[in-house]
Amino acid sequence: MDLLKRNKTTANEAIKLEDAENHPLRKDKQHSERYFKLLEARRELPVSSMRQEFLDVYHSTKVIVLSSEPGSGKTTQIPQFVFWDEYASKKGIICTLPTRLAASSAAQRVADEMDVKIGEEVGYSVRLDNRTGLAIRHGFNPRLGCDTLRKVPISKASARLRAGRAGRSSPGTCYRMYTKKDFDEIFLPSTAPDILKSDLSEMVLLLKALGFHDVANFDFVVPPHPEPAFRAFEDLFWMGYLAEDSSITIKGKMAAKLRIHPAWYNAFAEASSLGCSDEMITIAALENTQQSMFLRPQPFRYAADLAHQRFSCPVSDQMSLMNAFHSYIRTKNQFQTLMGKAAADKAVDEWCAHAFLNRGVLEEAVRLRKQLKESFTSLFDQEPTVSDFTSPDYDVNIRKALARSFFYRSAIRDPGGTDWYKTVHGNWPAGLHPDSSLVGINHEWVVYGGFSYSAYQYLSSVTAVDPEWLIDLDYFQDANMAKKGDGRLKQPQVFYSLARAREAREAREAQKGNTPA
Numbered sequence: 001m002d003l004l005k006r007n008k009t010t011a012n013e014a015i016k017l018e019d020a021e022n023h024p025l026r027k028d029k030q031h032s033e034r035y036f037k038l039l040e041a042r043r044e045l046p047v048s049s050m051r052q053e054f055l056d057v058y059h060s061t062k063v064i065v066l067s068s069e070p071g072s073g074k075t076t077q078i079p080q081f082v083f084w085d086e087y088a089s090k091k092g093i094i095c096t097l098p099t100r101l102a103a104s105s106a107a108q109r110v111a112d113e114m115d116v117k118i119g120e121e122v123g124y125s126v127r128l129d130n131r132t133g134l135a136i137r138h139g140f141n142p143r144l145g146c147d148t149l150r151k152v153p154i155s156k157a158s159a160r161l162r163a164g165r166a167g168r169s170s171p172g173t174c175y176r177m178y179t180k181k182d183f184d185e186i187f188l189p190s191t192a193p194d195i196l197k198s199d200l201s202e203m204v205l206l207l208k209a210l211g212f213h214d215v216a217n218f219d220f221v222v223p224p225h226p227e228p229a230f231r232a233f234e235d236l237f238w239m240g241y242l243a244e245d246s247s248i249t250i251k252g253k254m255a256a257k258l259r260i261h262p263a264w265y266n267a268f269a270e271a272s273s274l275g276c277s278d279e280m281i282t283i284a285a286l287e288n289t290q291q292s293m294f295l296r297p298q299p300f301r302y303a304a305d306l307a308h309q310r311f312s313c314p315v316s317d318q319m320s321l322m323n324a325f326h327s328y329i330r331t332k333n334q335f336q337t338l339m340g341k342a343a344a345d346k347a348v349d350e351w352c353a354h355a356f357l358n359r360g361v362l363e364e365a366v367r368l369r370k371q372l373k374e375s376f377t378s379l380f381d382q383e384p385t386v387s388d389f390t391s392p393d394y395d396v397n398i399r400k401a402l403a404r405s406f407f408y409r410s411a412i413r414d415p416g417g418t419d420w421y422k423t424v425h426g427n428w429p430a431g432l433h434p435d436s437s438l439v440g441i442n443h444e445w446v447v448y449g450g451f452s453y454s455a456y457q458y459l460s461s462v463t464a465v466d467p468e469w470l471i472d473l474d475y476f477q478d479a480n481m482a483k484k485g486d487g488r489l490k491q492p493q494v495f496y497s498l499a500r501a502r503e504a505r506e507a508r509e510a511q512k513g514n515t516p517a
Contacts (some may be wrong), residue, residue: 006060006088014084018185022114037116037302042113045073051081058085068264076113083114083121100126131161133187135176141198142231144428144449147199157258158188161182166326177319200224200232202261205241208248209256238408238475239266254379259371260288266405274397278324281376283398285369286321287449287461293324293361294435297422304356312437316399316463318449320437328352328362393406403465407448407475411459412494413444421446425482427490429459438462444497447468467501 004013018039022212042048046068057064058081068074079093086093097103101464116122135158139148159176166172176183194468195203203224207215214231217412236242241252241262248256254267271280286293296304311327312390313319329350335344352359376384385396403410410429412423419432419439430451432439438446449461472478476498482490491497 004084004087006086009055010068010086011055014051015079017084025114025116025121031115034112038113039260044078045077047073047077051077054078054081054087076110079110079483080114095339120178125179132176133159133182137197139190140199140228141336142225142228144451144453144457145231145235145423146428146430146453146457149452149454151440153182153186153188156183156190159187159312162203168341183362185357195220195224198228200228201235201263201268204229204514205230205248205252205256205262207413209253209356213247235408236262239263251270257379258375258482260284263405265379268380270401270404271398272382272385274401276383276394276397276401277376278386279398280401281372281384282325282365282369283318283402285365285372286325287318288368289361289364291358291361293321293365295356295358296355296435300356305354307354310355310461313395314437314441315395315443317437318402318463319395319398321489324357324421325354325365327355328357331506399463399465400469402463403469405472406449407473409449409451410445410447410465410470412487412497413442413446415493418442422491423451424491424494425480427482428457430459432459432462433460436460436462438464467497468505471498471501471505 017024021030022032047054052433054064054066066074066078071249075095075097075224076339077419079095082093096108097106103124104125108118108121111118111120111122114122118124125515127397133153134151135154136149139150141148163174163176164265166174174229184185204215207218212218212509216226233242233246236252237244237246239252239255239262241255243249251265258265267280267284268277269279294304295306308320308324313323328351330350335347335351338344339347349359352362373384389505410424412424414420414422414429417431420429421432421441423514429450443464445467446459446460446462447465448463452458452460456485474480476494478495481495484490
């Protein structure tokens with residue numbers, strides 16, 4: 001062992017030490033029988049045949065990019081190659097792995113192969129949760145109309161499940177980092193079901209469409225809380241799906257047939273009248289995927305932001321999504337035309353990697369788009385209309401359709417802050433999500449697809465709109481303006497902005513009337 005020199009150890013010298021009967025790291029101790037069985041298996045790994053080639057490169061450079069098939073021995077063998085080469089320097093070797101299970105399993109395997117106990121020459125370090133009585137849970141705040149993501153106490157059932165994990169794969173003890181009083185008095189018996197922490201609009205409309213008019217007395221397994229139900233009735237009324245007596249309208253029955261949130265029926269109807277229904281179907285598909293198509297891995301987040309800028313639309317996040325989707329479809333078609341399927345798939349994967357786009361999500365959107373096109377044709381008895389991309393009204397019509405369908409999710413800019421808005425009627429403050437394409441532009445009015453709260457309140461899937469597109473809707477009439485207890489306007493800024501929009505339109509129409517034919 002004393003003859004080993006840093007960065008000069010050959011593969012043969014290290015192999016000689018590994019093949020010896022005596023343990024090189026333990027005086028007066030011989031290798032175990034199991035060690036030699038593992039050693040025989042190690043020598044059959046593909047990486048072992050390249051040991052000297054690896055050491056030659058390792059001795060000559062500071063950075064190595066090593067690539068090989070899974071199971072070839074990279075994780076377990078390379079650290080041991082380096083261990084014998086760096087033995088004289090007494091330096092540590094770090095091997096990072098993506099999960100705690102992978103780290104502990106790899107460490108145990110390397111320790112067994114070196115015939116040492118875990119925690120001596122070989123160990124591992126993993127992140128442990130020191131807040132064992134808390135869990136991050138999603139919810140819905142009906143007063144704000146926003147989705148929440150908060151840390152809340154776990155349930156008693158979850159606590160028992162967590163305690164049962166100790167000792168499952170190896171000896172262990174569960175220490176609960178909370179008092180018995182908290183467990184008995186604060187923790188719920190079980191985790192609350194989704195019906196108690198979700199927007200109920202889709203469920204209420206579906207029950208109405210199925211003929212259950214008295215939703216409040218429906219025989220739920222777990223009855224919903226009244227407040228989210230009232231919020232659902234209010235939103236559905238403004239959408240035009242429920243009448244004043246809470247009965248379902250004809251439009252509501254049609255909207256209930258959609259596989260996505262019923263608000264998109266209004267979006268399809270508005271887009272159809274404006275000649276951009278095909279684009280709206282694409283946007284609806286992209287907004288209803290399970291994940292975002294935009295990848296932003298932490299080590300490459302700045303490169304990802306730069307890559308996404310080519311798709312960015314400064315007036316609409318939805319149109320940014322559509323730009324990326326159209327680029328993907330166009331690129332995919334070009335590659336499939338120029339080369340075979342296998343080569344085209346590989347080229348598309350590389351293009352998506354460089355653009356930091358999730359191809360799986362894009363393909364999910366392709367499938368959902370096809371389904372929504374079929375639903376549109378069935379509901380409206382017509383084929384979707386493709387808008388003229390060269391028209392100056394291309395983006396205006398799409399944004400107008402979004403504005404007139406998601407008006408109940410509108411917000412006006414707060415003059416007191418940058419990228420800070422207040423929801424119309426609710427008057428709840430919220431900032432633009434940092435990933436929004438509209439950050440830093442400060443549009444006066446926006447409609448949003450998502451309102452969420454975790455550490456901050458954010459609006460996401462935001463589109464800038466002109467208040468003139470909204471002034472004819474009942475939601476924005478003077479009688480429906482939010483008022484304080486003393487009768488004063490809660491949001492005078494909204495009132496005056498809409499009044500200016502009405503005056504501007506009247507002045508424009510008057511000017512047209514005075515223009516000679």
